[in-house]
Amino acid sequence: MSVIPVELGGRSYDVHVGRGLLETLATIGSGLKKNRAVPLVADSNALAHHGARLIGGLESAGHRVAIHEISGGEAAKSWSQLERLTDWLLAQGVERGDRVLALGGGVVGDLTGLACAILKRGTGFIQLPTTLLAQVDSSVGGKTAINTSAGKNLVGAFHQPSLVLADLDTLATLPPRELRAGYAEVLKYGVLGDPAFFNWLSDDGAAVLSLDPEALEHAISTSIAAKARIVAKDERETSGRRALLNLGHTFGHALEAATGFSDRLLHGEAVALGMVLAARYSARRNHLSLDDADRVTRVVASAGLPTEISALGLDCDGSALTAHMLHDKKMKSGTLPFILLRGIGEAYLARDVDLADVAQFLDGQSQAH
Incomplete structure (x- = not known):
């Protein structure tokens, strides 16, 4: 224990x-x-x-x-x-x-x-x-x-x-789908701040999903310890440190809203797809290499989690998705900060994101993949 x-x-x-x-x-x-x-x-x-x-x-x-x-x-x-x-x-x-x-x-x-x-x-x-x-x-x-x-x-x-x-x-x-949805949040801790943990999950994630006791306890304990450290430094999300835990959530919540917060897209699935989109958008801004963005996509896909907007069958465009983002709790003075990546394990808070550019990006994601 x-x-x-x-x-x-x-x-x-x-x-x-x-x-x-x-x-x-x-x-x-x-x-x-x-x-x-x-x-x-x-x-x-x-x-x-x-x-x-x-x-x-x-x-x-x-x-x-x-x-x-x-x-x-x-x-x-x-x-x-x-x-x-x-x-x-x-x-x-x-x-x-x-x-x-x-x-x-x-x-x-x-x-x-x-x-x-x-x-x-x-x-x-x-x-x-x-x-x-x-x-x-x-x-x-x-x-x-x-x-x-x-x-x-x-x-x-x-x-x-x-x-x-x-x-x-x-x-x-747990049904397998629910387990995979939870695993998305485990992956998140590696992507946002622990490249060694991400590498371990890349190699041994299948053992976690098969409920191997030793791998499972290591994955859960490492994830909780990462969150505990961040919460201890920024309990009420005032310094921006705790906001890093929202990696994948801004994109993900918009997708959840577009699917009616239903079982069409579970929360963890939305976070997984949101992380992929955050990685790709970071690459669009030339802050993350395309290789790292592709690696995030591959590891998410290997866990049986969604990586493409097109698979959701949404009847909306990028502007409609960004409109959902305007209800985000992180909105401040009309600006929505995004959690993006400079590398695997290097998440940061971007306060200069243009939602019109995000909408255009999302339109391209829906069509290109």
Whole structure:
């Protein structure tokens, strides 16, 4: 098992990565009360696959568990679901010093985290991510949010968990497509800041996707440690350092919006394609070699992830895609910064990108590949 600290002063916490962690939560987690039920917010699929192990371990330690089940995927990150969840937590008598459990993927973590951020002006919670995407990305760093009609994750708060348990056993039940989508975020850490890790993934990525225990723990622990270092330096994304974690996301979110935030394009798939586009656009600006852009494309493709806009069958052009980008949270004074590359492992924040040029680039991508 690996333990990665997220150093945030009085809000510091640990991320545990290993097998069999759900059963041992009662011995690892602090703040779990025995005088009333432990509140568990769970994705219906995660509950079906992993609930027995988690609840059994808690009950063996003398805890009772109350369950609030979430279903509906990304659509569950809504005002109505947030209201339902906060009302349920209040009905359970949750106090600020309690720990609410979030079992599932990024949707449950985001929704539960936001509910806990606003409940009594801040209630503790524990992330129990059951997807690769959530384990290496959304469960760490304290970003919580819901979606609105204007766009994805536009209503939210920074609210750090008190503990994260990334149980590798949960990944065995993931559909292959979901696993590949999560792997895109693993690749992201290599592309943005760790060329040695990128090279390792180029050689051994297949072992990660086949759930080889040693390769899987190394990939997840390395990814989380990279994110923890960035979050510790720029928790609230004010210096630009944390913005580097959005590599692939500006392009990716536009593509998600164009596909209606549906299962036509999963978030991780959008990030993968977004990284390819960011690499190619960096090459267009002569900041990245064509060889490196092609290498990013090959490694993404080798993982079974999308690399071409044309494969999505979109009924929109580059201008329509850049229009979606105008809702991006990173917009400042009418300018949208992009995360681009000077080399593999050398991401940077570009504040001088012309969206008209991006639209023209995207039109060319749709036609040329």
